[in-house]
Amino acid sequence: MKELDPHAIRPCLACGGTDAHLESMLPPGRRQEVWRVVCACGQTLQQWSVTQGAAIRAWNRNLALETDNLSPSRDGSGRQGSKS
Numbered sequence: 001m002k003e004l005d006p007h008a009i010r011p012c013l014a015c016g017g018t019d020a021h022l023e024s025m026l027p028p029g030r031r032q033e034v035w036r037v038v039c040a041c042g043q044t045l046q047q048w049s050v051t052q053g054a055a056i057r058a059w060n061r062n063l064a065l066e067t068d069n070l071s072p073s074r075d076g077s078g079r080q081g082s083k084s
């Protein structure tokens, strides 16, 4: 069994800070805590995960998606040069 490596959490997309951390809460009517990653700047996910590992993965994946969206070169409007 491997311990969770906090360094697996990627730096925040909004502020670039590396102090994003796991946060837990107990939803009403549930016995199990849920987790998400939140940054000091307020950047976080809308979605809670049932495990810390899943929360980290969701955070990292979310950053990848947002980076993709923010990249103008991936916009594709006016350019049709992408073929596979």
Ligand SMILES: [Zn+2]
Residues within 6 Å of the ligand: 012, 013, 014, 015, 016, 017, 039, 040, 041, 042, 043
């Ligand atoms: Zn941040």
